[in-house]
Amino acid sequence: MALPPPLPASPDPPRPRRRIPEATVARLPVYLRSLLEVEAEGQTTVSSERLAEMAGVNAAKVRKDLSYLGSYGTRGVGYDVEYLLFQMNRELGLTHDWPVVIVGIGNLGQALANYGGFGDRGFPVAALVDADPQRVGQKVGDIAIQDVDSLPALVRDQGVAIGVIATPATAAQEVADRLVSAGISSILNFAPALVTVPAGVSLRKVDLAVELQILSFYQQRRT
Amino acid sequence: MALPPPLPASPDPPRPRRRIPEATVARLPVYLRSLLEVEAEGQTTVSSERLAEMAGVNAAKVRKDLSYLGSYGTRGVGYDVEYLLFQMNRELGLTHDWPVVIVGIGNLGQALANYGGFGDRGFPVAALVDADPQRVGQKVGDIAIQDVDSLPALVRDQGVAIGVIATPATAAQEVADRLVSAGISSILNFAPALVTVPAGVSLRKVDLAVELQILSFYQQRRT
Incomplete structure (x- = not known):
């Protein structure tokens, strides 16, 4: 019985674009933060156990998550911090900036514009x-501040990639629709409203009131 | 064989404090928001299907979640909006205000102080x-702005219930420790740092950079 022919050696195989589970994607920024701390401590390698402890998950989960990036570590040594940081930044698209437009410049929009934490992190x-x-x-x-009608030009001329909705709840869906039709496919929604977007557009939501209400639930239970 | 004696009728039984799963607690504010919208439309009843659609979960999950509040709805009619709102507000501890202290009055702390969305929602x-x-x-x-040493007095004299950490990452753990020792057991952390608290203290985390990094992951995959 003939064996199958050996696979041809590939000196520089293209990096596969595996489907990474959403839950893993959501943990990557947490690992990134942990890695930056480890790097700041001057460590050159890190174990999955250490990363697990920092990220608040178990070590098997860390190893599984990092395997999606093609990172397996070395038994008894762990992961190379610098290389894992490189992989993580590449995978998260952090090797270049993603310009942001904030829509709705009331209290919250002004607060976000002044926040400073966006630009520092590549946004x-x-x-x-x-x-x-x-x-x-x-x-x-x-x-x-420009008129909302400028959105298509901002996307075209300034390469705006991410739209941040900071309007009142009632305007949020219309703003989302305008962002999408201007060509933006990544939206971060701060308005306390449920917004729907077409397939192929990513939407993340931050609702400060939700976080506070969850705290007050537990606070009340204690008192 | 004697039957067990009937249970005594209780005209006003104490409300049981069932353990509600964390994932359910996290969905209650979303149902609350949906209910407020339904109420604003002038509807007096709402089906689990409608709530499910608004909250982005399935109807069986809605019914299960609301059953933890002791709410079962009526087949063919749905839930009474006003009564469900009452239950939800009571369960979430929203029948009175929870005063908040913001720690760290840099860009982000000032932004949060000016946000206006806290007070409107009972915080x-x-x-x-x-x-x-x-x-x-x-x-x-x-x-x-007061000195951080005032924390114990603020808790004692002004009934501050929730601490919001808006400091740089490096100060976050120390601030959390000081909040806890001042008697605060609900903390919302905006600092991009992993903070640990003793058992019995609730900690929620908002990291804007994490949300943006998740968006950039998907954005990069598309381009």
């Missing part, structure tokens, strides 16, 4: 947009 | 605290 605030003619032309920091 | 910002002597005494809106 520079490139533009501010509002539907209120009274606000258009005013500045927050160095950035002048 | 008034009662105090602002910072470790920097330069900031102490300055005002944000109507509230003067």
